[in-house]
Amino acid sequence: MPALNATALANSNIAFIKYWGNREETLRLPANGSISMNLEGLETRTSVTFSGNGQKDSLTINNKSITGPGLKRVNDFLDLVRQMAGINACAEVESKSNFPAGAGIASSAAAFSALALAATKAAGLELGEADLSRLARRGSGSACRSIPGGFVEWQVGTGEADSYAVSIAPPGHWDLADCIVVVSSEHKATGSTEGHALAGTSPLQFARVADTPRRLEICRNAILQRDFDAFAEIVELDSNMMHAVMMTSRPPLFYWQPSSLTVMQAVRSERAKGLPVCYTIDAGPNVHVITEKTQAEQVAALLRTLPDVTEVRIASVGGPARLI
DSSP: OOOEEEEEEEEEEEEEEOOOOEEETTTTEESSOEEEEEEEEEEEEEEEEEESSSSSOEEEETTEEEOHHHHHHHHHHHHHHHHHHTOOOEEEEEEEESSOSSSSSOHHHHHHHHHHHHHHHHTTOOOOHHHHHHHHHHHOGGGGGGSSOSEEEEOOOSSTTTOOEEEEEOGGGSOEEEEEEESOOSOOSSOHHHHHHHGGGSTTHHHHHHHHHHHHHHHHHHHHHTOHHHHHHHHHHHHHHHHHHHHTSSSOOOOOOHHHHHHHHHHHHHHHTTOOEEEEOOSSSOEEEEEEGGGHHHHHHHHTTSTTOOEEEEEEBOOOOEEO
């Protein structure tokens, strides 16, 4: 068969109401719904080529050949695409990201949303946004949120068919910025996939999940009304609740580092002084500090003065995954 190629670009995202824990592991059906914002400039670019050459898939990430579990995860995902397209060709996958992987900056979200779009296009499929989001979810749950643009809600759904992400507001709706405070670029010892499987071992997970609809409504309304005070309170509460579940899982997961806590305390102190700023932390030590875009440079400059901060990157609200 002739080679079929496509390249896609997708942004990372930061969850304001967190996804943590699955009610069904294979389909990655979440225990609760979530809300996020795509991050412009934190991106993964992925090319997929299907051809009759070769007897197995190959994967290159940031110019490094990947084997073992990483390759198997992509191979399993490509099997879903091959099944949908009715082809059996092997694929060459080349992917590059401009931000660190496995450090709590949603690298798998950008990676699998870009892979979903590039692979389906290369395989000759034309999927709508909902179908692409459902497919991306199978590779990494949070990847479903990087398919639509702007402010995005992943609907918990009742099953495979209705658990996907939709945009609740376009990128231009609210000029927020994420000041990503890097305190460590090291790959975390326990990845998100393993962490999700531990969520149910925490005695706090049931209460967190049960309360999620309330937090979703508060966060959704705060975004639609551009109410930063309400937004800040619910975003920090939700982040703290997720990490409380992590810390009380068996075995416990401690993603925070002392420098993470220093940033969190500084952010709360500055908000008490009137600066529109709040924090949220994914499964890693690095802190996402959300503020209004007009304040981003001031906030970033302040954050760079804190101990152990190696880098602060500013990302505005990003658009949807797209072919390039």
